[in-house]
Amino acid sequence: MGKKIVLFGFLFTFLFGSMAYAHPGRTDSNGGHTCRTNCGNWGLSTGEYHYHNGGGTTSNSSSSSSSSSSSNSININDKDCTDFATYDDMIAYWNSKGYSATYDPENLDGWGNGQVDDGIPCEAPYGYDLTLINNSPLQKAQLQEEKDNANGEQAGYPAGLNDGYQEKPSDMSKANGSEAFKVGYAVGYNKGYEEGKKKIESAKTKATNDGYALGKKQDKIVIPAAYASHAGLKKSFEDGFNKAVAERVEEKKKQLKEQGYSDGKKDVNSPPENVETMYVEAYQEGYEKGQSELKESYIKQGYEAAFTVLKYQDPKLNNDKFTDWYKEGFASNKEINQIKKAAYQLGKEGEDLEIPSKYKKAEPVFKHHYQLGFKEYEDKQNKLKATGGVGAVALALVGGGFYRFRKKRDGKKRLI
Numbered sequence: 001m002g003k004k005i006v007l008f009g010f011l012f013t014f015l016f017g018s019m020a021y022a023h024p025g026r027t028d029s030n031g032g033h034t035c036r037t038n039c040g041n042w043g044l045s046t047g048e049y050h051y052h053n054g055g056g057t058t059s060n061s062s063s064s065s066s067s068s069s070s071s072n073s074i075n076i077n078d079k080d081c082t083d084f085a086t087y088d089d090m091i092a093y094w095n096s097k098g099y100s101a102t103y104d105p106e107n108l109d110g111w112g113n114g115q116v117d118d119g120i121p122c123e124a125p126y127g128y129d130l131t132l133i134n135n136s137p138l139q140k141a142q143l144q145e146e147k148d149n150a151n152g153e154q155a156g157y158p159a160g161l162n163d164g165y166q167e168k169p170s171d172m173s174k175a176n177g178s179e180a181f182k183v184g185y186a187v188g189y190n191k192g193y194e195e196g197k198k199k200i201e202s203a204k205t206k207a208t209n210d211g212y213a214l215g216k217k218q219d220k221i222v223i224p225a226a227y228a229s230h231a232g233l234k235k236s237f238e239d240g241f242n243k244a245v246a247e248r249v250e251e252k253k254k255q256l257k258e259q260g261y262s263d264g265k266k267d268v269n270s271p272p273e274n275v276e277t278m279y280v281e282a283y284q285e286g287y288e289k290g291q292s293e294l295k296e297s298y299i300k301q302g303y304e305a306a307f308t309v310l311k312y313q314d315p316k317l318n319n320d321k322f323t324d325w326y327k328e329g330f331a332s333n334k335e336i337n338q339i340k341k342a343a344y345q346l347g348k349e350g351e352d353l354e355i356p357s358k359y360k361k362a363e364p365v366f367k368h369h370y371q372l373g374f375k376e377y378e379d380k381q382n383k384l385k386a387t388g389g390v391g392a393v394a395l396a397l398v399g400g401g402f403y404r405f406r407k408k409r410d411g412k413k414r415l416i
Contacts, residue, residue: 149183158192160190161199163193216244221241261287295325303329306336
């Protein structure tokens with residue numbers, strides 16, 4: 001029984017003693033270290049130095065030489081992974097120290113196993129954002145990607161700006177490098193391309209205005225070198241110039257057309273000399289219009305005269321052309337024939353003279369033809385009266401003879 005108790009005690013001490021010294025943390029060259037946090041979980045006191053994996057003991061019986069040697073190789077301010085309440089606290093400490101895989105004086109990388117690991121201290125929890133760890137491979141990769149992206153955008157912008165300004169098709173095939181560089185190049189190129197398009201549109205507007213200003217002054221185009229080297233700017237300058245020239249041409253044609261019209265109304269034909277044909281044609285167009293209106297005015301005079309005179313009379317005009325137009329208008333008045341006919345018929349029927357309002361403009365003519373008609377009416381009435389008197393006498397004579405004949409005949413009868 002006593003042997004069993006002794007054996008059990010030995011095993012208990014071996015097992016739990018080993019567990020007490022098997023907690024994680026950095027060890028020094030003697031195989032031990034000082035516990036800083038959660039020491040009670042391992043059967044230790046806070047600040048207690050102890051050994052791992054069969055190292056020396058921390059009892060008072062330890063030799064002074066061993067203690068002295070250990071104290072010379074340990075910095076009691078060193079941290080291990082158990083010294084931090086959370087992993088974020090540990091990363092904040094790591095980042096503040098500027099530690100890395102090649103610079104880890106407190107041996108935090110790899111859970112303090114004494115060897116340089118991967119630059120990820122204390123084995124990060126699952127899913128932790130490793131780019132938050134200074135100098136970690138993923139952070140370095142991220143920083144490199146950001147740098148490539150920025151470099152790509154910086155390289156793409158001027159290329160896009162130039163292509164947009166030169167009005168070339170969008171082309172990002174010049175982007176060579178990492179994917180991040182190409183992505184940044186595309187962003188910079190597109191931004192520059194849009195800026196280039198805006199810039200060239202503004203420049204084209206100026207070129208158009210400059211061309212227009214020159215076209216207002218002269219007929220010969222002279223393209224400035226700044227515009228001649230760019231197809232779009234050259235065309236804009238030419239368009240502005242041509243627009244101004246066209247406006248000047250139209251304005252001159254308008255003036256000559258108005259002059260021709262005025263001359264045509266005055267019957268004075270004086271076309272411009274030593275000018276292009278289009279200007280002469282513009283003048284003639286105006287002149288013919290003026291002549292046409294002048295002719296219409298004389299034709300109208302003749303037409304109106306037909307309402308007031310009984311017989312055509314040449315007007316006292318000093319131009320045979322005007323007289324011919326006047327006569328043409330007089331002869332063209334067919335309306336007067338209806339008035340004459342209506343007036344004559346009214347008089348012929350013996351009606352009183354009453355001129356309808358629509359015929360007032362031809363009152364002299366209406367009265368004249370009414371009188372002609374009325375005279376015919378009177379002549380007819382006179383004839384009827386004369387014919388009526390002769391008939392009465394004849395009838396009386398015939399009646400008297402018949403009476404005498406009957407009387408004579410009746411007398412003979414009585415004699416018989």
